[in-house]
């Protein structure tokens with residue numbers, strides 16, 4: 001039988017989802033979900049993972065479960081095609097994590113560049129590092145393999161996690177026999193979409209850095225973020241001055257989101273982004289015009305998302321049921337994987353009485 005094609009993605013419910021999630025992963029998830037090319041699609045709300053660095057603030061995680069659900073549904077995740085579930089309600093994931101922890105070394109975990117950066121960012125280097133946070137890439141390996149995922153569409157920051165998962169799969173299968181499915185990361189072709197910078201120009205738009213444009217932000221809030229906070233070019237003081245694109249967030253967002261049609265619609269002075277960039281670099285194009293153009297493009301994307309969100313929010317009981325039912329389905333799926341894993345590891349003592357027969361055979365052997 002040909003291997004099934006299965007997608008798994010997830011997000012930490014540490015806040016509402018933002019434009020970085022959208023261009024880095026959500027957009028792709030919706031496309032893939034609708035492509036008809038995949039046998040099963042799962043989305044995991046990773047609340048356990050979020051607790052690894054929010055142990056003293058579980059309320060924040062709880063508050064965002066429904067928010068993240070609304071974000072999914074409003075960007076076009078279709079519950080008829082995608083199963084959405086909550087991590088903490090899937091006990092198989094905890095058991096798998098525990099077994100996989102034996103297949104990685106602490107030195108391997110300390111080399112994970114994303115975790116290293118996050119440790120710095122969260123101040124854990126000084127305060128002490130929670131063991132759960134240090135090992136979250138292993139729990140992520142449990143998430144991915146529990147669903148037999150073959151493909152994981154993610155932003156660039158997640159590549160080390162998928163690499164770690166692949167190593168665990170390889171080691172598990174070598175040690176216990178072919179059991180786990182080998183997953184592959186899928187990152188956007190567009191370089192800016194892989195890691196969208198924050199409005200403040202910091203390397204990554206991230207809930208934890210507070211530099212986000214949220215998918216649920218009002219038109220007014222988006223405008224305020226772009227006009228008030230968005231980093232451009234500090235050397236571009238007068239319109240006539242030559243502008244620089246390096247580190248210029250307005251142009252980064254245009255790289256990620258704008259298409260030639262947008263020029264005909266909102267900025268007909270140029271045919272495409274290359275022409276606009278050339279003019280900016282030469283001098284004579286003001287940041288205000290660029291920002292206005294970006295606001296139009298953002299609004300075109302975000303308005304339908306905002307409207308869909310309002311509709312779903314008005315029917316919140318249905319949203320809750322979608323999550324409950326999805327989670328039930330995921331319990332079955334992940335339990336099946338755990339049973340396979342336990343069998344491979346020979347710790348499936350109660351699936352049959354075989355262990356008694358084995359013991360009797362051993363006894364006969366020693367008595368001979």
Ligand code: ATP
Nearest residue numbers: 011012014020024154155194195196205206207208
């Ligand atoms: P936190 O700050 O709590 O870690 P986050 O904003 O980094 O939150 P996650 O839930 O960790 O969001 O990431 C979910 C998914 O979105 C991952 O696939 C990640 O690669 C992707 N993603 C997050 N931020 C960006 C970004 N700025 N650009 C591209 N992809 C992103």
Ligand code: MG
Nearest residue numbers: 012157206207
């Ligand atoms: Mg993150």
